[in-house]
Amino acid sequence: MGNFVFDLIGKNIVAALVICIIPLVFILPYALIAILGELKIGAWMQDRVGPMRTGWKGVLQPVAEVVKLLQKEDITPTIANKPLFNLAPFIVFIGAFAAFAVLPFSEKFIPSGINLGLFFVFAVGSFAVIGIVMGGWASNNKYSLLGAMRSVAQIISYELPAGMVFLSIATIAGTLDMQTIILNQSGPIWNWYIFGGPQGGAIKFLFIPFFVILFIVYLISSLAETNRTPFDIPEGESEIVAGYHTEYSGMKFAMFFMAEYANMYVVSAIIVILFLGGWSSPFGTSFMDGPIWGIFWMVGKAFFFVFVQIWLRWTLPRLRVDQLMYLGWKVLLPLSIACFMAIAFLAMIN
Amino acid sequence: MERKFIEYDFGRVDSERMRLNVGPQHPSTHGVLRLEIELEGEIVTDVIPHIGYLHRCFEKYCEQMQYPQVIPYIDRLDYIASMNNEWPFVMGVEKMMNIQVPERVEYIRVIFAELNRIANHQIAVATFGMDAGAFTPFLYLFRDREMILNLFEHTSGARLLYNYFWVGGLAHDVPPNFKDTALNIIKTVRATNEEVMRLLMGNKIFVERTVKVGILPADVAINFACSGPVLRGSGVEWDLRKAQPYSIYDRFDFNVCVGSNEIGVIGDSWNRNIVRMNEMEQSCRIIEQAIAQMPNEGDVREKFPKKVRPPKGEIYCSAENPKGELGFYLVADGGNKPFRLKSRPTSFVNLAVLPEICKGYMVADLILILGSIDIVLGEVDR
């Protein structure tokens, strides 16, 4: 996509800015849809009807919420550390936003086709940690501090199993480039990595359980990295009010909010890219395939995982901090390492 | 902030404890309770409950209220189990005045008290789940509670503060389709309970969160005069309905549910909650039996005394509330107002045990333990 824009406008600063803005153009409508989905699906799962007043059946509710947040008074606590307090939401948002730079939407549409896409996503995720710590500390609120501390411990712990999953797929695919990983999986549905990938012939079917376990491990650790239920302990509202964003209001709160929803898409997209063939059609290369269909498949599959996250949120209770650590270090990490070894073996015999 | 040095074997660690106010505007203190807690990391080392934000001088007020006027005030003690609250007071006054209420009234009272027990336990379990972060069971249970409240509304005219048990009888007769409605409610309650057992109580995360959390040993529970599910969760088989059968409870066949070692440890949050779930089932059984035995005809207002003036004397009358033993100590001087009305509030007594059982657990556990005790601040502060 970058090349396309450069061809259109010319290789100058305007083109670069246009490329930077493209993900934002995606995030805003996506966030509105995701918020509406959260409200409505949550309501329906609880036998309610959800918001019904704004627009037809309440479809304009997220717009109303965004407008509300925009015009709300932006309160900064007197004893807060003002520069850091104001900076934190932006840092958190950078982390979520930067990841969009390498997320492909289709064969032809990718903001930046760098060779290290997977690694890049992994790295910029750490920006969120800094932002959360900054916000939690600068709020000068004990609940915020507790939330920030929990959040950091959680995100750093769960980066390890997620990293092992990345490593496994990178080993079997032989690349860190997202487009190549997806291209590897194109073709019939059993070429997807959740079904063992394209390599290996018949013997790969022995390794399918490892891929499925990796898939589940990444699903769980992605929930933890985006602070979603059952890992929403950094903002667990029944314990520490709202965690690190207790003191935030108005636009700055909206930034945290947007970052959370953007992160939801990022991790869903990565699940799809790593295991479910990204933008490739499930019916093989012949049917419903191509750049435009690619967008449909990519966004559709990712939205399914956004839905799964919402679904889990309205189903499960919350874990406790020590149980979270137990799960991360004693369950997910050993499992992912074992699976990594098995998959490395598969990659070796190919 | 005070500073303490904790001795570990690798030397001295300078550890600072954090004092944290949980409440009165915290989302999950079930009202306006303020807990002053001391944290070391996330471990709770000390808890001091501060109460009184909802103090309404209930006992003093009652001294200038005529007996019928006291009942609306009693409704507001434990406002999610008002029917049960009215009962011990009404029973006490009736005993003093030697009024034998009609059979039909007794049965209706039992049915309504048990329905209200179900409603109360539904709220208790629902909010407990919400403390743990599960929001959906909360609404399933509230949906069912709505049916109970509708029945109450069609009977007494109000949804929350009924003023329904009057001295000598009941304020209104039950609606004509009362029996069908009650049986229908029981059916729904059982179905939802089964669902909640699978969705919330059986969930591994929830089990992990609640077992071995806030263990209340039986002797501590007895020493702190706990009652209700808090006491029974610790394995003590004490239920006023069985131990000192009042009204007509000796006619029904039901079990006293106690905590067990099956999943958790006796006396932990899980057991307190599972006792509530089981008690709902027992209440359903009592209601079924009561509906089968209940006489169809009879005036619920025939034994109303012209003037409620108990003779000089004093009485302590208690009943098994959903939360435990609620008692009223009534001193009458022969006038139309109580000379003194002392209440033994369940939640207040049960709350006293909180600092005992939540030391050494985490903040998240503290909230769960508080939820498992199931307090209502209207009753704690009075």
Place this chain on the structure above:
Amino acid sequence: MVKYFKDILLGFWTIMVGMKITMDHLFQKKVTMQYPERFDPIDTGFMPDNSRNKLFVDIDDCNGCGGCERDCPVNCITVETVKTVPSDGPITIKSGAKRTLWVLKHEIDYSKCCFCSLCVESCATSAIFHTKEFDYSGYDRNELKHDFVSYSDEEKQKKLDNFVAYQIVKKQEDAAKKAADEAAKAAAAQITK
């Protein structure tokens, strides 16, 4: 080790069970009632006959006994009365009994009312009762005070004046009567002497 894997599997299984339940509910019929559109208390039977809502006093039926005022646990009712005078003629309340008191003020403060229904119970003439109206509000707490008496100030003043005048007349009559009695007594005593 077995317990470790068993716990993992159990956790996974119970999460699946929970997800199935919420998924089932996703497609079930919803129970929410859209309040202002779907709420018609009388037609749909949402509101029972004995529901306890806003109070209303039929002042033509009120004999001014003040029982409601005495029985109210929160003192939200204020009743002021004045006695009738013979010049008012033979007046009755709606239900037919003789009216001995003019009700000059019957005010209910709805911001205080606790809807306990004790006043309804105490009213001998059923003049006070609950209506079906429940959603009322005001910008000022004084707007929630409602006086059911519709007499104008002049009429009230006239009734008070009538009563005062009647008191004076009655006093004079009493004095005259007393004097006459004493005179008669004295006369009788004279006679017996």
Place this chain on the structure above:
Amino acid sequence: MLEALFYIFAAMIIGSAAVTAFTKNILYAAFALLFTFFGVAAIYVLLSADFLAISQIMIYIGGILVLIIFGVMLTTNVSIVDIKEGFTGKTSFIIAGIFSAITCIFFIYLAFKMPFINHAPKDVKLPNDSTIKPLGKLLMTNYLLAFEVASVVLLIAIIGAAMIARRHDD
């Protein structure tokens, strides 16, 4: 455009590094370090060292900086701590002066002796492909010993840290 970007990032590095060095608030210093690391990563990108750039972000920002901030935050009363200014003692001042003088002279000597590239590498062909493959090859062949030694050292450090952090319940 690239030159402009270079100067922007260079200014960012120098500015934030100056904040790190001169601010009195120790937490500001830690957060200013974030921008320094980020700028360095950007310079790496401009040099076409993409793997290095992302590693820089991941290791320094995601790992070390978080650790520093965590450590600073959990120490008591962060904002009150004053970083001392002025002379703390005559002897130490003299020793520090001598050392810095020697270092200074050493660097000046190096600058004259070493064959630094003192012009922009315009004619140098930058690798178009990812640097990850040659890096990996080198780490697994020529520099295997260094790589293994580093990992063993890290392992020892992790085990030691775990030993120290363990709570003994005796």
